[in-house]
Amino acid sequence: MERIFADTVVVLDFETTGLTPEYGDRAIEIGAVVLEQGKIAGSFQRLMNPGFRISSFIEAYTGITNTMLKGQPPCEAVMSEFAEFIAGYNIVAHNASFDRRFLDAELKRANRVYEGSCCCSLLVSRRIYQDSPNHRLQTLVSHAGIPETGKFHRALADAEMTAHLWMSMIERIRRQYGIRDVFFDQLSELSRIDKLYTHRFLTSLAKGSGVTGG
Secondary structure (H helix, E strand, C coil): CCCCECCCEEEEEEEECCCCHHHCCCEEEEEEEEEECCEEEEEEEEECECCCCCCHHHHHHHCCCHHHHCCCCEHHHHHHHHHHHHCCCCEEECCHHHHHHHHHHHHHHCCCCCCCCEEEHHHHHHHHCCCCCCCCHHHHHHHCCCCCCCCCCCHHHHHHHHHHHHHHHHHHHHHHHCECCCEHHHHHHHCCCCHHHHHHHHHHHHHHHCCECC
């Protein structure tokens, strides 16, 4: 099987009515960007109507209001369209377990499936940016010197900033360890190891690659 480079992925973010699709929470916005060889090559952003009023807390947290959602297409229609957008790509999200739960739940409602792999940029950041005060997206954007591309807690802006964070971590690995080609499965594995073994793991990748970057 051909290995996939880590810098060619779809980076996505959901805004939702709550934390748990198993208890009836729904998506209200999806934002995503396509990275092709480290460059943003496309984007997807839609509001979607969950079929019920969202709470005042979610309105304040996201800036998405019930008025904005009125007349938007239902989640099933948006997610059917989004399934086409992500087909053939692996995905990245910040706190990916959250986003993957909603992705799977909403695609199921739309009678669609996603068969690619998913990696969590938050877990990777805990290994690459161990000196960051915390690993929330907003903190990491500041810590890594990434420009803010929009309002936090709006899906497309969060996806764009996560994409820039993802590339900053890949570039840091390339620079510090001389690894020219970083693969998606390697960062997925990195996200699961004890952070104390980060240096050992990346050093072993550098030795195994046999190629150093200039």
